Amino acid sequence: MLTRLKLSLAALLLSAAPLWAQSDSISIGMVLEPPNLDPTAGAAAAIREVTYANIFEGLTRFGPDGAVLPALAQDWEISDDGLRYTFRLREGVQFHDGTAFSAEDVKFSLDRARAEDSTNAQKQLFAAISEVTVVDPATVEVTLSEPDGAFLFNMAWGDAVILSPRSADNNATNPIGTGPFRFQRWVQGDRIELERFEDYWGEAPALARATFRFISDPSAAYAAMMAGDVDAFPNFPAPETLAQFEADPRFSVIVGSTEGETILAMNHAHPALGDDRVRAALAHAIKRQEIIDGAMFGYGTPIGTHFAPHHPDYLDLTDLTPHDPDRARALLEEAGATGLSLRLMLPPPSYARRGGEIIAAQLREVGVETQITNMEWAQWLEQVFNGKDFDLTVISHTEPMDINIYARPDYYFGYDNPEMQRLMTELRATADPEGRSALLQQAQRLIAEDHANGFLFQLAKAGVANAGIEGLWENAPVPANDLTGVRWRQ
Template sequence: MLTRLKLSAAVLALAAAPLAAFAAQDTITVGMQLEPPNLDPTSGAAAAIREVTYANLYEGLTRFGPDGSVQPGLASTWESQEDGKIWTFRLREGVKFHDGTTMDAEDVVFTLDRARAADSTNAQKQLFAGIETVEAVDPLTVRVTLKTPDGNFPFNMAWGDAVIMGPESVAGNATNPIGTGPFKFGTWVQGDRVELVANPDYWGEAPKLSKATFKFISDPTAAFAAMMAGDVDAFPVYPAPETLDQFKADPRFSVIVGTTEGETILAMNNKQPPLDNVKVRAAIAHAIDRQELIDGAMFGYGTPIGTHFAPHHPDYVDLTGLSAFDPEKSKALLAEAGVTVPKLRLALPPPAYARRGGELIAARLRNVGIETEISNLEWAQWLEQVFKGKDFDLTIISHVEPMDINIYARPDYYFQYGKPEFVAILDRLSATVDAAARSDLLKQAQTMIAEDYVNAYLFQLPKTGVANARIKGLWENTPAPAIDLTGVWWED
């Protein structure tokens, strides 16, 4: 009898084994090339912060959908008065922060007042500069009065920099983030990974994933190996496009190619001689072969751009001809400038497009008589030295925030432009509601920075992603820096 019982138990165990093997998977490991410097998107500029936190940990009044549309977030509805000068947001009921405290109108007032305060460290402080007052009409109603009408205000509130935070927890959000999202913070092993777990008290539809791990792999070769070995389930912004054909040929994987909001530029320090001379900047722009960069640094993926604006936007103006590859014109402009160009410091952050592109650009500049000194910086070092310290001549970076041409109106921004005439255009844009008039102003803005050669405009960063073929729901395009896992699941 004992032997028969053991045998029966063994048979049952074997029968159960396939069921366990094919049980629905509800955890995911996501690869990222850059590690966020902190986990508070309201006090840091790095896109990696939002890639981990946007929609997963933190939520705003509104949010971006995968198609770039503005959708309800913590506000279920909103309406405007006086042609967009007054905005009233109706908040959802029953929303709590991860620490159990209630999210209500007072938290919205706190968040927006903090973002626009004189001592605010918000990287996109201009999003809030037009606010005159924020009032809690009742616990679930917020009224925002602007200095001038702004029909784009709900769009501004969808940015990762505008997520709602509680005064009880905001001080610790850099390392212990407390939001309202469908995932809660688990652990952060610095240099390795961030782990999130499903929020059992989430106000909305529960995520299909119980746990998500963001794994940081900076080396493209290591990223390829991790995907092939199954150590990483998905790499939504995959850093080694040269290996995409191998994944396309392997039925275990899906390759997801889309667009981003990432304008990749050779940024120039406009206050640093001789780069304060527009002819020198123009000479640098004409020395660069955009297609060579796309082929050599991105293996054919990418769209040439001639200004700081996404080509898929309906108001985009193709200005690539203003800075077409023309080495002889570049040399002539340098002669006209009449200045000696010293060896320029080319600071390169870690992404492969920057490191590979930097070598190609340095060679092209050498051909027209401009020498460069390349320094490869780690991400935190780039943020401190280049972005904050403005201690550079040239750098290569993708600006991945949506509709961010307004950074050119900020004279203290790292490339230091802020031309008064450009600021005037952006001021008129902020006060304009009419769609046709806004389109015209956006086209004027694009043209002015292209004609001033503020930076050398290279290409629109593509979104090249790789994932296990069973994973569904990842964004194809990237209308904002985000790895939104709220709608991701494993197909059986």
């Protein structure tokens, strides 16, 4: 009897202990499926979540702490006037199709990204480039039309990766880069599979295979983690279940920050939303903490402008638009916008679907009705982001330091303020840290006082992983599931 009791206790302890797989493969859960796999021809963050640092590389890259690090450029020199960057490239680098990497590929990629007919979603990253010159196969010189204090930072974005002319046109469905993993297959609606690139120029990754599985439903995501169908879900869509995972020794919960400013985007082309008083009314109708608690179960930081709270230049401007329904009603009446009805388009992420329902209820309290349309990601990109056919939408902008989108009148929400455009032009030409900080803070205050959008919260990075996995990013300085340092504990 005693022996049987010992055996039962041992079995119970074993079942509760972390089960660390001795494996060289990993399965990663993602909420959204990428619309394509070319980060130079699409705005969706899901593209970069698969490809950044795994398939594609740029001259520079972001580290897990947001630092700008060498990538295909091993080092560089900057001229005294800040107009000429000379990059010394790594030698012996190959693309996944066996093509040798050289300075010609850098020139091709940068010229293509800044061309008049470029489809790059972040074309402004390359606006300061006036000429790209091949010095020799391992050296390229980039000349700017004006100093750009963020140029090396810009070159680390996923939109600035280096492509081969031989394969660039097919990267949407068959991505070929220089990274440590190469594309193997894409089963539409289900998964993308990568395998280790054995001829990679750098340190070989510990993982031989990686699968990205697309699970948009929060309940299905929870079930997949519990069943072990996925090993990690870095951006877990069911935050209400995180406490259960924290109490289970088989899992680790990884909570960090992202660059994701979650906003109620307003289409300034709409007759009512072009009026600052109406935008201010909607902002005062919003109760940020209620949205964070209801949609994100407390995970998230309230914001009053389009800037990340963890950045040293952040201004907390939430007090400019406190929750004030009476003020909202008065502003709507003053603007002649009582009885307003607006279309609210919601993409698939739970922060948008859940948050949108809460926002709709808050707006209803001040007399604004909304017609909610739940959209799939491709439909949202086509109709809202590209077509600008919307009134309101809830979206998290996960690109790093992207306040400059408010200097682009043609951007999907259509904010057009010459003062903002002047500030961003001056920022590009400023390298002095104190000068840049002052300009960034002026820009934050300007868009907050203009009520350019409804600023909600900074998206937290709340993920779940098998406890045997190490090397996943805690924070997300850029949308990425960088697998270069991921391994199973031995």
